[in-house]
Amino acid sequence: MSSPLLTAQQIVKSFGGLTAVANVSVHFDQNELIGLIGPNGAGKTTLFNLLTGVTPVTSGAISLYTDQGVQSLNGKKPAEIAQAGISRTFQNIRLFKELTVLDNVRIAMTNHYREGFFTSIFRTPKFYRTEADMTTAAQKLLAIFDLTGVADQPAKNLPYGIQRRLEIVRALATKPKLLFLDEPAAGMNPEETADLTRLIRQIQHDFHITIVLIEHDMSLVMNVVERLYVLEHGALLAEGTPSEIQQNPAVIKAYLGGEA
Amino acid sequence: MKANLKYNAAWLGVMVLGFVVIDACEFLGIINSFIENMLVTIGINIILATGLNLIIGFSGQFSLGHAGFMAIGAYATGIITQTLVTPIGFYLSVVVGIVIAIIAALIVGIPTLRLRGDYLAIATMGAAEIIRILINNLKITNGAAGLFNIPPLVTWATVYVFMCVTTIVTVNFIHSRSGRAVMSVREDEIAAESMGINTTRWKLAAFVFGASTAAIGGSLHAAYIQTIAPGDFNIMASIAILIIVVLGGVGSITGTFIAAIVLGTLDTVLQNFGTLRMIIYSLALILIMIFKPSGLLGTWEFSFKRLGSRQRKEQSVHE
Numbered sequence: 001m002s003s004p005l006l007t008a009q010q011i012v013k014s015f016g017g018l019t020a021v022a023n024v025s026v027h028f029d030q031n032e033l034i035g036l037i038g039p040n041g042a043g044k045t046t047l048f049n050l051l052t053g054v055t056p057v058t059s060g061a062i063s064l065y066t067d068q069g070v071q072s073l074n075g076k077k078p079a080e081i082a083q084a085g086i087s088r089t090f091q092n093i094r095l096f097k098e099l100t101v102l103d104n105v106r107i108a109m110t111n112h113y114r115e116g117f118f119t120s121i122f123r124t125p126k127f128y129r130t131e132a133d134m135t136t137a138a139q140k141l142l143a144i145f146d147l148t149g150v151a152d153q154p155a156k157n158l159p160y161g162i163q164r165r166l167e168i169v170r171a172l173a174t175k176p177k178l179l180f181l182d183e184p185a186a187g188m189n190p191e192e193t194a195d196l197t198r199l200i201r202q203i204q205h206d207f208h209i210t211i212v213l214i215e216h217d218m219s220l221v222m223n224v225v226e227r228l229y230v231l232e233h234g235a236l237l238a239e240g241t242p243s244e245i246q247q248n249p250a251v252i253k254a255y256l257g258g259e260a
Numbered sequence: 261m262k263a264n265l266k267y268n269a270a271w272l273g274v275m276v277l278g279f280v281v282i283d284a285c286e287f288l289g290i291i292n293s294f295i296e297n298m299l300v301t302i303g304i305n306i307i308l309a310t311g312l313n314l315i316i317g318f319s320g321q322f323s324l325g326h327a328g329f330m331a332i333g334a335y336a337t338g339i340i341t342q343t344l345v346t347p348i349g350f351y352l353s354v355v356v357g358i359v360i361a362i363i364a365a366l367i368v369g370i371p372t373l374r375l376r377g378d379y380l381a382i383a384t385m386g387a388a389e390i391i392r393i394l395i396n397n398l399k400i401t402n403g404a405a406g407l408f409n410i411p412p413l414v415t416w417a418t419v420y421v422f423m424c425v426t427t428i429v430t431v432n433f434i435h436s437r438s439g440r441a442v443m444s445v446r447e448d449e450i451a452a453e454s455m456g457i458n459t460t461r462w463k464l465a466a467f468v469f470g471a472s473t474a475a476i477g478g479s480l481h482a483a484y485i486q487t488i489a490p491g492d493f494n495i496m497a498s499i500a501i502l503i504i505v506v507l508g509g510v511g512s513i514t515g516t517f518i519a520a521i522v523l524g525t526l527d528t529v530l531q532n533f534g535t536l537r538m539i540i541y542s543l544a545l546i547l548i549m550i551f552k553p554s555g556l557l558g559t560w561e562f563s564f565k566r567l568g569s570r571q572r573k574e575q576s577v578h579e
Contacts, residue, residue: 052454054450054453054454077453077458078450078453078454079453079454079456079457079458079459082453082454082455082456083456087454087455087456088454090450090451090454094448094450094451095447095448095451096443096444096447096448096451096452097447097448098443098447098559099444099447103440103443106437106440107440107441107443107444107452107457108455108456110437110440110455110456110457111456111457113437115436115437115438117438120432120433120436120437120438121429121433121436122429122432123268123432127436128264130437131436131437134437170455173455174455
């Protein structure tokens with residue numbers, strides 16, 4: 001059995017009277033590729049938001065297993081959680097639109113490079129060195145994902161599929177141990193989805209990270225993930241390998257309705 | 261590295277050339293005291309507006325209290341140079357002004373910049389009023405009468421050098437790791453946070469930076485004009501700086517320069533028209549808002565680097 005990376009125990013999120021996530025417990029292991037599926041409004045994105053600190057949990061415990069031991073993520077701000085090694089993409093793309101592709105990636109590297117205030121405003125040799133290091137690292141990453149040609153374009157000028165890819169590259173630039181992808185294939189044509197499938201496999205292979213993916217495109221999910229969680233009405237409905245889930249009567253009922 | 265040196269040298273050349281041209285005109289008598297006054301006002305406005313543009317255009321936070329921080333610098337200089345009538349006294353007063361402005365900016369910024377939204381606008385407006393009313397009622401600032409006979413420790417040349425230095429420092433800040441972090445907050449705060457950017461910290465950095473340049477502008481203003489009163493730093497003064505930023509382009513330092521020069525010249529040319537001036541002024545703003553809402557230059561910046569690479573591209577095409 002592989003070692004755990006992140007566990008969430010009995011987490012609850014209620015907005016006033018509405019319980020968006022009810023008593024959900026999940027665990028993501030090192031180097032795992034996990035899928036999170038469920039009908040619309042099942043609480044998938046809310047769960048991502050809770051795990052990345054965008055919205056605080058009402059109750060429950062979230063722990064991250066790092067080299068330094070177990071770290072509680074409860075009450076941590078999104079920036080702190082990101083610095084701890086969790087990165088994400090967004091369902092409705094949130095790039096830094098007016099900035100160039102290169103800058104989008106370099107911004108995500110902010111915390112990995114030290115550049116003092118006086119170093120940068122007086123342009124000491126150290127400033128040029130750090131900038132060059134950052135740029136080289138960013139270009140390397142862009143090259144891996146075939147984005148070198150558009151490095152100087154503002155992010156808003158890119159086609160939709162490339163924007164999604166850039167968002168993944170930007171998330172990887174924070175050097176995460178855990179990457180959440182929120183509907184990466186949304187709005188993509190079958191060809192782009194096939195590319196994405198390759199891309200996700202490649203990331204997991206090259207970067208040795210855990211990837212959790214929310215997705216409605218079943219061909220993508222069933223093809224790449226090792227394990228699946230199914231959410232419905234904010235509660236965990238099922239857990240298992242793709243083939244187990246495909247035969248699970250409760251899941252079939254949730255998706256197709258009727259008596260199963 | 262070598263390429264960077266070339267572009268830096270080009271900028272240095274422009275700055276030296278500007279200095280030499282003004283100096284020559286001054287020597288030849290083309291610039292009288294009236295025009296010099298205009299040039300100095302433009303220079304000070306550039307310092308104030310670049311700082312405000314950093315806050316509004318680059319970090320995306322709306323500040324309406326720039327004149328308040330300017331007042332801090334102006335009064336620091338006014339009070340200190342009356343007892344220390346030396347250039348050293350002036351530079352000391354600039355530093356004191358900056359330090360007090362930073363403290364004031366932290367007090368206003370820390371609680372409000374933790375929030376998302378336009379809370380800063382209201383808070384800075386209030387803070388600027390508080391500063392003005394404090395100055396109005398304190399003995400050391402001579403109340404509503406203000407300070408006069410401030411020693412003239414500043415010439416146009418001092419203002420020119422200060423303008424160049426603050427612009428260089430601001431532009432260098434923008435084109436660094438810090439500047440990119442600040443701009444990511446403007447672009448998308450939630451995404452920035454998810455990339456590990458401590459948004460509160462970077463918003464505060466930009467705000468404090470802008471406030472300290474405002475203090476520098478205030479110090480220069482006090483030492484050059486030699487008379488200051490609390491009324492000089494009211495909300496209309498803040499809005500006058502805001503107009504320069506908005507007109508030139510929110511997020512364009514080049515635009516700020518052009519707008520400060522255009523408005524400064526317009527102000528002097530239209531001086532004889534009295535109140536008609538304000539009508540022309542507002543008309544110009546309305547027209548800009550209708551036809552070019554992002555300001556004259558939007559976020560466009562003049563860059564020797566881009567100019568250089570374009571020329572190289574054209575050359576290779578011709579070959």
